Amino acid sequence: MNYLQAIILAIIEGLTEFLPVSSTGHMIIASSFFGIASEDFTKLFTIVIQLGTIVSVIVLYFKRFFQSIDFYLKLFVAFIPAVVLGLTLSDLIDSLLENPITVAISLIIGGLFLIKVDDWFGDGEETEISYLTALKIGFFQCLAMIPGTSRSGATIVGGMTQKLSRTVAAEFSFFLAIPTMLGATLKKSYDYYQEGFVLNQEQINLLIIGNVIGFIVAMIAIKSFIGYLSKHGFKMFGYYRIIAGAAILIIHYGIMKLTIV
Template sequence: MDTLQAVVLAIIEGLTEFLPVSSTGHMIIASSFFGIAGDDFTKLFTIVIQLGTIMSVVVLYFKRFFQSMDFYYKLFVAFLPAVFLGLLLSDFIDSLLENPITVAVSLIIGGFILLKVDDWFGDGEQTEISYLTALKIGFFQCLAMIPGVSRSGASIVGGMSQKLSRTVAAEFSFFLAIPTMFGATVKKSYDYYEAGFQLSSDQVNLLIIGNVVGFLVALIAIKSFISYLSKNGFKIFGYYRIIAGVVVLLIHFFIQELTVI
């Protein structure tokens, strides 16, 4: 991975992490395009730079983190399903991370769901999140273990299914990203450490660049997304996902056909 590739991947991460379009899916597509998807450092990079993006949530919602402990208890409850299922399905999830077809199919299916989600649930009036609601949102979030599903999309839809407003569901999804993505980063980093993976000074610099770029881009993406979502809903993201998924499938099979020829 070179510096330009690191910057491009970080921009993609910052733009897509909190949008319902799947940051993991986009990162797999981009890294596959660069020809670095199977590289161990690329896999580590795409996880570690999530730290930069979640710091954007801390900065934008700084005052919200000084609420009662009840706020943190609910985040913990919502985080638990990802802990157990993530550990249980770790090897299976890793096997999917290099497969653009899985991403494309997930993008398309998720796109059709987003086209209908506003009709199914509307913009709910519920603004308080119970412990049971938090747990249900946590299970919805686990759907994003399949690349292309979208962590934010799954958790927001989960919140809306419990009659939360779009804004409240989206903001809780942002907060839930912090323990979820931090936990994933720690686990993946430890796995690489246990395997004896050594980072060079150049790779450390790329991780720093990736985190900084992801942080700055995510700041803009979150503010724009909340403003747009509260007024317009999800349809544009549904259309985008379907188009992106179809394009990935066409490119994949077209290139494969050319290779065979």
């Protein structure tokens, strides 16, 4: 991975992490395009630079983190399903992370769903999140273990199914991203440490640059997304996902056909 590739991947991460378009899917496609998707450092990079986007949530919602213990307990409850399933299916998830076809199909299916989700659930009126609602959102988050699904999309829709307003559901999704992504970063870093993977100075520099850029871009993306979502809903994101997924399939099978010929 060179510096230009790191900068582009960090911009993609910052733009897509909190949008319902799948940051992981976009990172897989971009890294595959660069020919670096299978490299160990690329896999570590795409996870670790999520720390920058985590910090963006903390900065934007700083005052909201000084709430009651109840707030943190609800986040913990919502976090539990991902921990259990993530540890159980770790090897399967890693194998899916290099498959652009999985990403494309997930993008299309998720896009079709997002086009209709506003009609099905509307903009709810609930502003309080119960422990049961938090747990249900946590189960929805597990869908994002399939590359291309979108963690933010799954959790926001999960909140909407419980009659939460789009804004409340989105903000809870942002908060839930903190323990989820922090946990994933620590686990992946530990796994590589156990395997004897040692970072050189250039790789450390790439991680620093990636986190800084991810932080700045995510700040802009979150502010823009909340405003757009409250007014317009999910349809545009649904259409985008379908177009992106279809383009990936066309490119992939077009390349395969040319290779066979």
